[in-house]
Amino acid sequence: MGYLVCGNWIGWSSPATYLMKHNKTELDVTNYGMMIAMYDLGNLISPIPCGFLLGLLGRKLTICIIGPLNMIAWTAILVWPSRLDVLYAARLFAGLAKGMTLCSIPIYVGEIAEVKLRGTVLSMFPISLALGMIGIQSIGQVLDYQQLNMLGLSFSTVFTVLFLFMPESPYYLMQKNRRDQAEKSLRRIRAKGDVTDELEMIEKTVAKQMQSKATYGELFMNKSNRKAFVITAGACVFQRLSGISPVSIS
Incomplete structure (x- = not known):
C-alpha cells in the first residue's frame, strides 16, 4: 500500500492543478515546475539516509516514518490550500516519503516473503504504483480540491495504521543477535509452529553477510x-x- 500512496502523489498533480484554479491558487509555469521538482528533490535525497535508518532503527520503525511524512504533507495542503510555500514543503515531504518507500519496502518484503512467493509479491509494487496514480487522476475528475486531498490523506492514514501491526523482519532481528525475537517474528509471519529450518537458514545467511563487510x-x-x-x-x-x-x- 506504500506504493499506492506514492502513486497518489504522482497522479495528484494533474487534477490538483486544474482544481487549484477554483481554489484561488494560480500556478504559473515557474510555480508548477517548482511543485513538481520539490517532489523529485525529496525522492533524490532520502534513500541514502534511509539506508542507514534501516540498519539503525530496523525495517519496521523506518517504514513507520513514511506514513507520518505523507500525513503531514496531506494535512498541510488541507489546512493551507492556497499557500504556495506550504505546497512546496508538502511536496518535499512527500518526496522524502517516496524515496524511503522505494528504498525500504522492497527490502522488508524481500526478507519476510517466502522464496517461492517473493517474485510475485515484488512484481505487485509497480502495479500498485500505477493503480494509485491512475486511481486518483480518475477520481479527481469528480472531486473538489479539498476532497482530493482528503482522499490522499485517508490512504496514507490507513497505510500508517495497518503497518503498526506488522512484525519486524526476522533478518534484522538476527543481525542484532535477537534470535528469540526473530523466531517469534517468523512464526507470526508464517502462521505455523515449526520454523526451525527457515530460522537456521536465516541465521546462516546473516552470519555470512556479517563476515563479508561490503564497502561503497x-x-x-x-x-x-x-x-x-x-x-x-x-x-x-x-x-x-x-x-x-x-x-x-x-
Whole structure:
C-alpha cells in the first residue's frame, strides 16, 4: 500500500492543478515546475539516509516514518490550500516519503516473503504504483480540491495504521543477535509452529553477510558490481529522458 500512496502523489498533480484554479491558487509555469521538482528533490535525497535508518532503527520503525511524512504533507495542503510555500514543503515531504518507500519496502518484503512467493509479491509494487496514480487522476475528475486531498490523506492514514501491526523482519532481528525475537517474528509471519529450518537458514545467511563487510568502493572496483550499477543507473536515466515524468503528472 506504500506504493499506492506514492502513486497518489504522482497522479495528484494533474487534477490538483486544474482544481487549484477554483481554489484561488494560480500556478504559473515557474510555480508548477517548482511543485513538481520539490517532489523529485525529496525522492533524490532520502534513500541514502534511509539506508542507514534501516540498519539503525530496523525495517519496521523506518517504514513507520513514511506514513507520518505523507500525513503531514496531506494535512498541510488541507489546512493551507492556497499557500504556495506550504505546497512546496508538502511536496518535499512527500518526496522524502517516496524515496524511503522505494528504498525500504522492497527490502522488508524481500526478507519476510517466502522464496517461492517473493517474485510475485515484488512484481505487485509497480502495479500498485500505477493503480494509485491512475486511481486518483480518475477520481479527481469528480472531486473538489479539498476532497482530493482528503482522499490522499485517508490512504496514507490507513497505510500508517495497518503497518503498526506488522512484525519486524526476522533478518534484522538476527543481525542484532535477537534470535528469540526473530523466531517469534517468523512464526507470526508464517502462521505455523515449526520454523526451525527457515530460522537456521536465516541465521546462516546473516552470519555470512556479517563476515563479508561490503564497502561503497566495491560498487565501482568490482567488475560485476560496476556492470550492474551502470545498467541500473542507465535504465533510470533513460527512463527519465524518455519523458516518463511529464506523462505521469499530466
